[in-house]
Amino acid sequence: MKHPITTVLFHYGTFQPLWQQASLLQAGPRIPDGPESLHLNEPSVPRLLEALARRRWDGRGVLLHYSDPFLMRSAPLRDVRAWPGPTLLACGDLHHGPAPIETLEGYLRKEPHDAVLLTFNPSSVDDVQQRLKVPVRCLAPTFFRYPTATPTPISQRRLELLHVGSLGPHHPHRRALVEALITRKSVPFRHATTHSAEEAASLYAQHALVLNVPLNNDLNHRFFEVMAAGVAQVIVGDRNLMGDLHQLADRPDVFWTNSLDELEALVQHLFANPEALLRIPVAPPTDWPLTSLLKAALAP
Numbered sequence: 001m002k003h004p005i006t007t008v009l010f011h012y013g014t015f016q017p018l019w020q021q022a023s024l025l026q027a028g029p030r031i032p033d034g035p036e037s038l039h040l041n042e043p044s045v046p047r048l049l050e051a052l053a054r055r056r057w058d059g060r061g062v063l064l065h066y067s068d069p070f071l072m073r074s075a076p077l078r079d080v081r082a083w084p085g086p087t088l089l090a091c092g093d094l095h096h097g098p099a100p101i102e103t104l105e106g107y108l109r110k111e112p113h114d115a116v117l118l119t120f121n122p123s124s125v126d127d128v129q130q131r132l133k134v135p136v137r138c139l140a141p142t143f144f145r146y147p148t149a150t151p152t153p154i155s156q157r158r159l160e161l162l163h164v165g166s167l168g169p170h171h172p173h174r175r176a177l178v179e180a181l182i183t184r185k186s187v188p189f190r191h192a193t194t195h196s197a198e199e200a201a202s203l204y205a206q207h208a209l210v211l212n213v214p215l216n217n218d219l220n221h222r223f224f225e226v227m228a229a230g231v232a233q234v235i236v237g238d239r240n241l242m243g244d245l246h247q248l249a250d251r252p253d254v255f256w257t258n259s260l261d262e263l264e265a266l267v268q269h270l271f272a273n274p275e276a277l278l279r280i281p282v283a284p285p286t287d288w289p290l291t292s293l294l295k296a297a298l299a300p
Contacts, residue, residue: 011066018145044078068093069100072107080111089113095216120219122243146228149205160188163211187267204229
C-alpha cells in the first residue's frame with residue numbers, strides 16, 4: 001500500500017471504493033483480499049489481528065467498526081477488547097428490529113468500544129447517550145461517499161416529483177404515500193426502483209425534484225445521494241429528524257412537509273416556477289477526512 005494502515009474499517013458489505021481514503025483498510029467477511037482490503041472468515045478481532053500481522057501491520061491505529069442492531073444480534077464482531085488501539089462503533093439502522101437501542105446497549109456491555117457514531121439517527125443522540133458511558137455523536141455523512149452524476153441540462157430536466165426506493169412490507173407509510181400520489185394525480189409524479197447508487201444518481205439528475213420519505217427517525221442514505229446528484233429534495237417528516245445538524249436541515253435545496261396535503265401544495269408551488277426551482281444551488285455533501293472524523297468522534 002502507498003500509505004501505512006492507520007484505520008481499519010470493519011463492515012459486512014462488499015468492498016466500497018467510494019469509502020476508501022488514504023491509510024484506510026476495509027475488512028470483512030464479504031470483502032476479498034486486495035491492496036486496500038482484507039477478507040475475514042470469522043468476525044473477531046483476534047482473527048483480524050492475525051491477518052493484519054501477515055500484512056506486517058505495525059500494531060497502531062483505529063478500529064472503525066460499522067454495524068447495526070440486526071448484525072449485533074446475528075453476527076457480532078467478537079473480542080473487541082483485543083484491539084490494541086482506539087475502537088469506534090459506527091451504528092446504522094438504529095430503527096431496525098425490536099428495541100434497537102437496547103440491542104446496542106447490550107452489545108456494548110459485552111464488546112466495549114471507546115465511542116459511538118450514529119450514522120443516520122441524529123435525533124437519537126441524546127437518548128442513546130443517556131444509555132451509554134462513552135461519547136455518542138452523529139457526524140453525518142461520516143465515512144460514506146456518494147456517486148455523482150452528469151447533470152441533465154436544466155432545460156431538459158423532467159418536471160416530475162421523483163421517488164426512488166422500496167415499497168415493501170417494512171415500509172407501509174412510504175407505500176401509502178406513494179400510492180396516494182399516484183391515485184390523486186395532483187402533481188406530476190414518478191416512482192422507480194434501482195439496483196445501485198450509481199443508477200439512482202443518474203435518475204435523480206434527470207429530474208427537478210426528489211421525494212424523500214424517511215422512516216422511524218432515520219435520516220437515510222437517500223438524503224445525501226440526492227445532494228451528490230445535484231438535485232433539490234422534499235422530505236416528508238419533521239425537521240427534528242436532524243437533531244442538532246441545523247446546517248443540513250436549513251439547506252436551501254431541502255424542503256420539509258408533514259402531510260400529503262402539505263406535500264402536494266409545496267410541489268405545486270415549486271413547479272409553478274420551475275426556473276426558480278432549478279436555480280436553487282445544491283452543494284454536495286461535506287466529506288469528512290478520515291483523521292478529522294476520528295478526532296471528532298473519539299474526543300472525550
